[in-house]
Amino acid sequence: MTLPAASQPADAYAQLKSEFGSMTAASFQGRMAEYVASGTPIVAGTDDFFPELFTAMEVPFYFVVRQGLELAFHVGKGPEAVDGYNELGGSSSLCSLQKAAAYLLMKGRLPKPSAIVMTSTSCDGQTAVNEMMANYAPWSDVPKMSFDASFEKDEASMEYLGKQWMRFIPLVEKATGRKFDLDRLKEVCEESNRQTRLLFDFQELRRAVPSPVRAEWGFLAYMAARWSGCGRPLATAWLQRLFDTTERRVRDGKGIDGxxxxxxxxxxxxxxxxxxxxxxxxxxxxxxxxxxxxxxxxxxxxxxxxxxxxxxxxxxxxxxxxxxxxxxxxxxxxxxxxxxxxxxxxxxxxxxxxxxxxxxxxxxxxxxxxxxxxxxxxxxxxxxxxxxxxxxxxxxxxxxxxxxxxxxxxxxxxx
Amino acid sequence: MKSGLQSEVFEGFASAARSISNPELEKWKGGGGKVLGYTCSFVPEELIVAAGLMPFRIRGTGSLTAESANEYFEAANVCSFIRHTFDQVLQGRYDFLDGAVIGGGCDANRHIYDNWQKSPVKPQFLETIFFPHASGEPMALEFRGQLAGLKTKIEQHFGAEITDEKLRSAVRLCNETRSLQRDLYALRQSANPPITGGETVEVMVAGSSMPKERYNTMLRTLLEELRGATVPERKIGARIMIVGPGHDDTSMCDIVEELGGLVAADLTCFGGKVIFGSVQEEGPDPLQAIADYQVLARPFCPKNLGAHPHIQKELLDQVRALRVDGVIGQSFLCCNMWGGELYILHKELKEAGIPMLRLEREYVSGSSGQLQTRVQAFLETISGGGSC
Structure with a gap:
């Protein structure tokens, strides 16, 4: 049901942003310190491969390079981490986010995971950080699996990667003590499908002239669907409210306030x-x-x-x-x-x-x-x-x- | 330091390495032979040879400025080896090629494919293959699939049938090249070797620049000459090993050897990394044997997840076997993979008590005074027993 424009709260986006903050605080990333303190097994990865699996298994997961944002740039310590990396003698060619992540790793500031999943990814710098992590001495006892993604985009190439990734499930079970449940994964995936549909529908609204929202809302929607709330109904409801609120703005021909x-x-x-x-x-x-x-x-x-x-x-x-x-x-x-x-x-x-x-x-x-x-x-x-x-x-x-x-x-x- | 090597055969290799075209290549072309260029050492020459074509590894030799390539590759963000190499392509230096296969090793390398396609000098046959970035049997099988696809395209375009027998014959020929090159490397084990590191680089670069049969014949001759040579007594300082990506010039070796050191070994893409092991000559599927060799036997590229332990082991084995005093790790500016790999190696070698100098340099700056100063300091540190 869509509310009439007149009843739309003036601060609807402020409310959505506040809810996004709460969602992030309750996410795996937001609760990482709590997991570390309680000794909850954590999985680390070198990209965002299949967040649905971790939601379904309730296994806390973090993306290593992204820690450069969470633990450095987002808390005003990015330059310090970059300088620290340079002082450690790291290669000048890496991107500053990767430098910050590598610094946090080398200084022992990343939570020690119980398992690591790596896959060939888009960027050589990412591969370099993967290799630093794989050879980081204090984590030498952490089980790791490396997978290869094909450059081709045909069905066979997708099956090639998918079949490799399936081999990670027994490792996660063993490393975390969590049981894998296919039915639960299916539920999470269905929820995730609803979320990505909403992502696309929201994007379609953003084609309007004037633009109803700033670009940052696209980013926040992505974060809700793929990071903080992947496969969780709470995030789906948030995305739906974002869509509804924005749809009203488009219908009313409103651009960004002011x-x-x-x-x-x-x-x-x-x-x-x-x-x-x-x-x-x-x-x-x-x-x-x-x-x-x-x-x-x-x-x-x-x-x-x-x-x-x-x-x-x-x-x-x-x-x-x-x-x-x-x-x-x-x-x-x-x-x-x-x-x-x-x-x-x-x-x-x-x-x-x-x-x-x-x-x-x-x-x-x-x-x-x-x-x-x-x-x-x-x-x-x-x-x-x-x-x-x-x-x-x-x-x-x-x-x-x-x-x-x-x-x-x-x-x-x-x- | 020079070895005093005086050899007509060696001069043939040196002239091939110091330019892009060379008399042996021109003779091949003059006889109606076709040449297929390639980038990256993971593109198997065997497949090209089996099609009756001459493989030529594309490089940036002779480039002084990458001005034209900089329109395609942003200078501040893409390594100069790629830019200078592509500049030579744009200058028409590779117009003799009948086609090219771009190996998807690093991010910048594989974009040579996109950019060459969009350039005014696009060859009639331009393909790319992508290497698995992890090592294992499923990956070797996947790579075999890619090689089969490339084989079909080569057959269709060049009207050549690549039979299993032709592939086996090509495998034997390329294995012989690797074996002869290993013999050449072995000569540097001696305290006063008959060939320097710089000279070795030129012999190696020539190996991917002329017809294989001819190269093997010439290399056999050179090896005989070297084995019988009387090497003048020289005072050799530190024995150095160089590790890093595809340096096709002798500049770093020249610096080390002019300062009295000797480059006794290397693990680089034009050198020690391409002579490691052999492709299985027997077996029912030569294409799988080639894929197994590239994916399972020599996963030495830092683009491969899990490559580091292989690189480290090979490096330490050679350091011990060849009595290396110090390691120079050189990478090009903007090379993420080797930059990261050398960082890990540096820490480990330091702990192992093996001196290592890391250098990030441009492709065309090999003899710069700054590099010379740093290498000189490194050699002096080794002599003094310290570590950089």
């Missing part, structure tokens, strides 16, 4: 840790609204086929390789990366696309010409920024603002 939308653009990378210094200023001074980021973009997600354990794990492989942000774009030819950017530009009626070209994203840096040519074909202006989305010291938000402002001016978009 913003006169003049320029529509997408930031085709991870939202920076210093977003608060950049995006509000772009809105305020230029009327430029960010519509999309890499994690807020749902491609859409493949549906999990819950017929059998095999079909579930094949679907997990599809989700990882075709749905998962970054993996989808980077574990692929440049045309997928460029194609998604073009899809966003066209479907969201973008006036311009900003490619932040985060210093760690070497794969994207090897695709710029391909992407540039695609944008030339459709006539949408395109800027390579060249910043570090985690560590602002590389290029300050003011400098990034100036680059974007000059780009909008020279492209004739400022009006």
């Amino acid at each position: 913003v006169e939308e003049k320029i529509r653009y997408a930031w085709f990378d991870i939202l920076p840790c210093w977003s608060d210094q950049l995006f509000p200023r772009l809105e305020r001074e230029l009327g430029a609204v960010n519509l999309m980021d890499l994690y807020g973009y749902s491609a859409p997600w493949p549906v999990i086929d819950t017929s059998t354990l095999e079909t579930i794990f094949t679907s997990f492989a599809k989700r990882f390789l075709i749905g998962n942000p970054m993996t989808r774009q980077i574990f692929a030819l440049s045309t997928v990366y460029g194609g998604d950017a073009v899809h966003i530009a066209k479907n969201f009626k973008c006036d311009a696309i900003l490619m932040p070209s985060h210093v760690g994203h070497k794969d994207g840096a090897a695709s710029h010409r391909v992407v540039h040519d695609l944008f030339r074909e459709i006539g949408v202006p395109f800027l390579v920024v060249g910043c570090d989305v985690f560590d602002e010291r590389y290029m300050t938000s003011d400098v990034v603002f100036n680059k974007i402002e000059a780009f909008f001016d020279t492209s004739g978009l400022r009006r």
Whole structure:
């Protein structure tokens, strides 16, 4: 049931954000300190492969590189961790998030897991961190499994990865003492399917002109569905409320409160840790609204086929390789990366696309010409920024603002 | 330091390594032979040889600036080996190729495929294969599937039938190359070897730049010459091992050896990593044998999850066998995989009491004064018994 616009609470999004905070606090990540204190077995992984499995087994899970955000950048200690990594003599080539995660690992600040799952992923830097973790002496007794994802995207390749991943279940059972229950996994997967459907439906609303919400809501929706509340009804209800609230705004033709939308653009990378210094200023001074980021973009997600354990794990492989942000774009030819950017530009009626070209994203840096040519074909202006989305010291938000402002001016978009 | 090597055969190898084209390649082309280029040492030359083609490993030799490639690969974020190599492609230096296979090793390497496709110099045959990034039987089977796909494409495009017998013959030929190259490496075990590290690099690079049969013949001749050579007495300082990605030039060896050291061993993509072991010559499925070799026998690329213990073991074995005094780990700036691997190795070698110098460098800066200073300090530290 949709409430009439008049009864929509003015602070509906503030309420949703508050609920998101509560959901995050109650998630595996939010309760990690509690698990460590109680000696609850934890699993660590090198990406977000199959969160549904951990929800179904109630096994706390954390993604190692993401700890660079949770335990460093999000608590104002990112630069310190990066500097600490450099002092340890780490390679200069890693992305600053990976540097922070590697530092936390080497300093013994990550919870010791009971099992580790690794899979070849989108980024060489990630592989480097995987290898550091796999060879970290204090964790030498932790059982680990490495899996290989095919570069191909056909059915056989998905089965190839899915079958490998299934071998992880007995290890999780043994390492954590938790029993695997197929029926429970099916329930969680069905819930997860509802969530990813809502992610896509919410995204469709975001195509409206003016944009009903900021890009950060796409990111928060992704986090709710894939991280803090994957397969949990609470998160589904939250996503439904987000959809309903946004649908009312679209129906009423409302844009972002207090913003006169003049320029529509997408930031085709991870939202920076210093977003608060950049995006509000772009809105305020230029009327430029960010519509999309890499994690807020749902491609859409493949549906999990819950017929059998095999079909579930094949679907997990599809989700990882075709749905998962970054993996989808980077574990692929440049045309997928460029194609998604073009899809966003066209479907969201973008006036311009900003490619932040985060210093760690070497794969994207090897695709710029391909992407540039695609944008030339459709006539949408395109800027390579060249910043570090985690560590602002590389290029300050003011400098990034100036680059974007000059780009909008020279492209004739400022009006 | 020079070995004093005077050999016409060696000069043939050296000229092949110092440029992209070479007389043996030109002779092959002149006789109507076709050449299939490839990047990354995991692309099996056996498959190319079995099709009657000459494999040529694409490299950046001769490049001074990567200006054209920088339009495709962002300079600040992509390693200079890839950019200089692709620049040579854009400059037309590889126009002699009848096709190319891009190996999906690292992220930047595999994008040579995308970018070459979009470039004005796209060859008629351009394919890519992706290597498993974990080692195990399912992965070897998966890689066999990819090789079978590539085999069909090569057969269709070049009108060549690649039979099992032709594959076995190619395996024997490439195994012979590896065996001869191992013999060459073994010569450096002596206290005063007849060939230096820099000279060895040139012989190795030539191995992927000319027809295999001809190369093997020349290498046999060189080995005979070296075994019979009277090596002048030299004062050799530290014996060094180099570890890292695909360095196709002699610059680091030259620095070490001009400072009185000797590069006694290496574990690099143009050197020690490509001569490890042999493909099984018997068995019902030569394609599977090739896949097993690449995936199970030599998982030395840090792109492979779980590669580190293999790299560490091979390195320590060689350090002991070849009486290595110190290790230089060199990687290119922006190389995530080797940057990470060398970090782990550095810690472990330090604990083992083996001096190691880590260097991140650009592809075209090999002889820079800064590198020379750091290597010199390292060699002096070794002599003084310390550790960098």
